[in-house]
Amino acid sequence: MEAIKTSSYTIYFNEYCYTYLQEVLLPENYSTLFVLADTNTSQYCLPNFLAQVATELPIEIIEIEAGEINKSIETCIEVWHALTELGADRKSIVINLGGGVVTDLGGFVASTFKRGMDFINVPTSLLAMVDASVGGKTGVDLGILKNQIGIINNPTAVLIDINFLDTLPSNQMRSGLAEMLKHGLIADKNYWTQFFDLNNLTTDDLGQLIHESILIKNNIVEQDPKEKGIRKALNFGHTIGHAIESYFLENSAKEPLLHGEAIAIGMIIEAYLSLQQNLISINDYIEVKTVIENIFEKVDFNENDIAEIIKLLVHDKKNVSGEVQFVLLDKIGKTVINKTAENSLIVKAFADYKT
Incomplete structure (x- = not known):
């Protein structure tokens, strides 16, 4: 290779x-x-x-x-x-x-x-x-x-x-797949479509997908090494995902989530925010949600969980002047950075995730 x-x-x-x-x-x-x-x-x-x-x-x-x-x-x-x-x-x-x-x-x-x-x-x-x-x-x-x-x-x-x-173990492999899915969603629709059916994936196929995933990330990083602009696109799913990961890590009543498991949820939530801000179509949103849910099991959230997760969003490193900033999908294969969303919309996104 x-x-x-x-x-x-x-x-x-x-x-x-x-x-x-x-x-x-x-x-x-x-x-x-x-x-x-x-x-x-x-x-x-x-x-x-x-x-x-x-x-x-x-x-x-x-x-x-x-x-x-x-x-x-x-x-x-x-x-x-x-x-x-x-x-x-x-x-x-x-x-x-x-x-x-x-x-x-x-x-x-x-x-x-x-x-x-x-x-x-x-x-x-x-x-x-x-x-x-x-x-x-x-x-x-x-x-x-x-x-x-x-x-x-x-x-x-x-x-x-x-x-x-x-x-x-298999859960660690799935955790890595989340970032590969993200690379397709933010930069390459053709790459994204390769994850529609993983049943016949061979070792050689996986090696090539890893190679392509790194190429996508490296291309973005080379354009913006210090994350002042386009590199922020790599944080799609991570604003919500990191908050979820942190909440489950600190809560003794919860089983900690792997990074990729939390980011998978974050990508669905942030795809919903993209839909509600008229950046992607309903068909694109359903596609994103379906592909991710075919790989990752649903996680249960109650109202208190969601409220505590939203509180943690203020610590995201992309925030400016205390304002929570998201990376959203402009379409599959393209993003828009520095977007905001009301807490009420985030609550609706969690509600849709659970359905």
């Missing part, structure tokens, strides 16, 4: 990942190799990864607890201490082996330790392959509030080995 070159780094696929590592992990380039993994990837991915890494560099493994709840500044402090105790210097390099929590947090840790060291992202989940590890966003949550602390800083490379997907 052909590598994707961005303005500042390259995304390699499958066997070319390890060819690249063999060429770059040399003593004249780096002093020490640190691999950051969580408890899941340490068990299921790390042994196979290390078996394919040919280097004379000393290798140190740093392990963190798995899960969004550990995507915190407290975990960063633990990793910074580990790097210090293990003798990391600015000529060290960090490989972040894991899902979005590991690549986001690991990128932030590397970007800030000793004012910056190189890092490579090796995403092991579908979500991280098509979204979290690409685009240079690094950072952590602030309590339950998603991605409030961080910087945009690009990795040295991103390495995507789709064989890691064999380690994922």
Whole structure:
């Protein structure tokens, strides 16, 4: 599969990942190799990864607890201490082996330790392959509030080995599909239509869809690296979705949702807002809702849930002067940014979601 070159780094696929590592992990380039993994990837991915890494560099493994709840500044402090105790210097390099929590947090840790060291992202989940590890966003949550602390800083490379997907449970695979669906909805209607029937999807098909999804995201990021304009389109479904994800994370009576599960709901809600603002047709809305609901199970919301989720919208990072701003669909394959919506309309959107 052909590598994707961005303005500042390259995304390699499958066997070319390890060819690249063999060429770059040399003593004249780096002093020490640190691999950051969580408890899941340490068990299921790390042994196979290390078996394919040919280097004379000393290798140190740093392990963190798995899960969004550990995507915190407290975990960063633990990793910074580990790097210090293990003798990391600015000529060290960090490989972040894991899902979005590991690549986001690991990128932030590397970007800030000793004012910056190189890092490579090796995403092991579908979500991280098509979204979290690409685009240079690094950072952590602030309590339950998603991605409030961080910087945009690009990795040295991103390495995507789709064989890691064999380690994922089905719900994690669906979570990644949400971001791929989003890429079609915001930028490429033909890509979107490829998700109408996933029953006959092969590994090769999935590899090609991942490649196309990254191309879509990279094209948007290259136009707007700092998210001042068009890059905001990548947040379709995320204003509502992040609020839902945060609410379910903090509420002990609720089962936490995976990122993609929350974003799937967010896309339906925000597609409804698009319909009510006469940006898309009723047929487009029904298509969006039907395709997403064929992949993701419905989640139940009561009136109190919806009220609390709406309260969380004020913390969305796209907001300006306290005004909640949405990315809405202009049609399938196109978006409009910086749109607003009354709370009453959001309540109606949730009501329609439940029907």
